[in-house]
Amino acid sequence: MTAQMTSTAPGSSHSATEGQHGLVAHSDGAFVPVQTRSERFRSVNVEDFAPVHGREHEWKLSPVAAFADLTGGELDGSRLTLATEPVEGVELSWIPRSDERIGRAGIPEERASANAWSSFDEALLVRVTGDDEKVAVITRTGLGDAPRAAHTVIEIAPNSRGLVVLAGEGEARLSENVEIVVGEGASLTVVSLQEWGDDAVHLGSHFARIGRDAFLKHIVVSLGGKVVRVNPSTHLAEQGADIEALGLYFADAGQHLEQQVFVHHDAPHTRSRVTYKGALQGAGARSVWVGDVLIAQTAPGTDSYEQNRNLVLTDGTRADSVPNLEIETGDIEGAGHASATGRFDDEQLFYLMARGITEAEARRLVVRGFLTEIVQKIGSADLEARLLEALEAELEGR
Structure with a gap:
């Protein structure tokens, strides 16, 4: 387990990274241990956060110079261009900043997220209803190279079911917040699909609140x-809430792909499974995965496990993997974490090559088998086929 720098008390206008000595005082004089993930400073106002320098705990593994305009500059908060098809049981609309449905799932913990929150004009509301299976694909495209802000709220009604895909294509310099509210007994899958152009920059903060006996994938x-x-942050807020958090990434030369995952067990008999898998190839390919799980005193009977696996395909790559687990109650069903980064399994390659398969084809099969575990859990045959084709293109360097 890795200790993290704590924040100032909620409501303070100071940065979450000013303290440098392991403990930071609350306004009432008490202290918060450095590992308490839930105590990070939060605000929807970008001015409440200090400028980003790259030394802060939330930014120290990120190439902050590459997106200084998104963390501190002015952002265009107008509506994004969307491509989507009508789906029965999925309603899309634009709502004003003042709408009471905004801010229910969570609020920013860092400056880029707060800058986007301070800048958007209207939020896209995606409302899912009905207990039949349905898939809605929403593609953001044509954003250009100017810095943009966006806000999306995905809300699923109690006892409803659905799958929502938020996809990104083409040029972009985007900082966005996505709120996900899962009603009682509902089952929702949200896929965040990044297929941006080669020079695009995308910073996303996802906040999810899961209700009683509800499930989010x-x-x-x-x-x-x-x-x-x-960076997805999930609040298991009511009894029986369940999250399956999955991730798939393929970093090529000079590409930086990062995920910082937080799961907060805050109610009895909640469950979480976190599995992120990635591959890296080419000089300067970089991935970052940070996984924080907090099991609060209010969450007896918790069942939690998180893992990150990285497959290194060439020299010159770097994979950072940091699992953190904080447990505040002894009354749990189970909790654990795992992390591994390695090269090809020579025995697997030998087995395949001994059966007449070329080395290049054997390597492709091994990588595909490693990554398709995540693809096969999506639950949409069309989307799974699309992603398998995209992975083939990555492996072939297309």
Whole structure:
């Protein structure tokens, strides 16, 4: 377990990274241990956060110079261009900043997220209803190279079911917040699919609140873009809430793909499974995965496990993998974490080559088998086929 720098008390206007001595005082004089993930400073106002320098705990593994305009500059908060098809049971609309449905799932913990929150004009509301299976694909495209801000709220009604894909294509310099609210007894899958152009930069903060006996499958797929940083934060707020957080990424030469995952067990008998898998090839390919799980005193009977696996395909790559687990109650069903980064399994390659398969084809089969575990859990045959084709293109360097 890795200790993290703590924050100032909620409501303070100071940065979460000013303290340098392991403990930071609350306004009432008490202290918060450095590992308490839930105590990070939060605000929807960008001015409440200090400028980003890259030394802060939330930014120290990120190439901050590549997106200084998104963390501190002015952002265009107008509506994004969307491509989507009508789906029965899925309603899309634009709502004003003042709408009471905004801010229910969570609020920013860092400056880029707060800058996007301070800048958007209207939020895209995606409302899912009905207990039949349905798939809605929403593609953001044509964003251009100017810095943009966006806000999306995905809300699923109690006892409803659905799958929502938020996809990104083409040029972009985007900082966005995505709120996900899962009603009682509902089952929702959200796929965040990054297939941006080669020079695109995308910073995304996802906040999810899961209700009583509800289930969320949250999947982050990052393939395209120069710098992609998607950080999902899930609050298991009511009894029986369940999250399966999955991630798939393929970093090529000079590409930075990052995910910082937080799961907060805050109610009895909640469950979480976190599995992120990635591959890296080419000089300067970089991936970052940070996984924080907090099991609060209010969450007896918790069942939690998180893991990250990285497959290194060439020299000159770097994979950072940091699992953190904090447990505040002894009354749990189970909790654990794992992390591994390695090269090809020579025995697997030998087995395949001994059966007449070329080395290049054997390597492709091994990588595909390693990554398709995540693809096969999406639950949409069309999307799974699309992603398998994209992975083949990555392996062939297309």
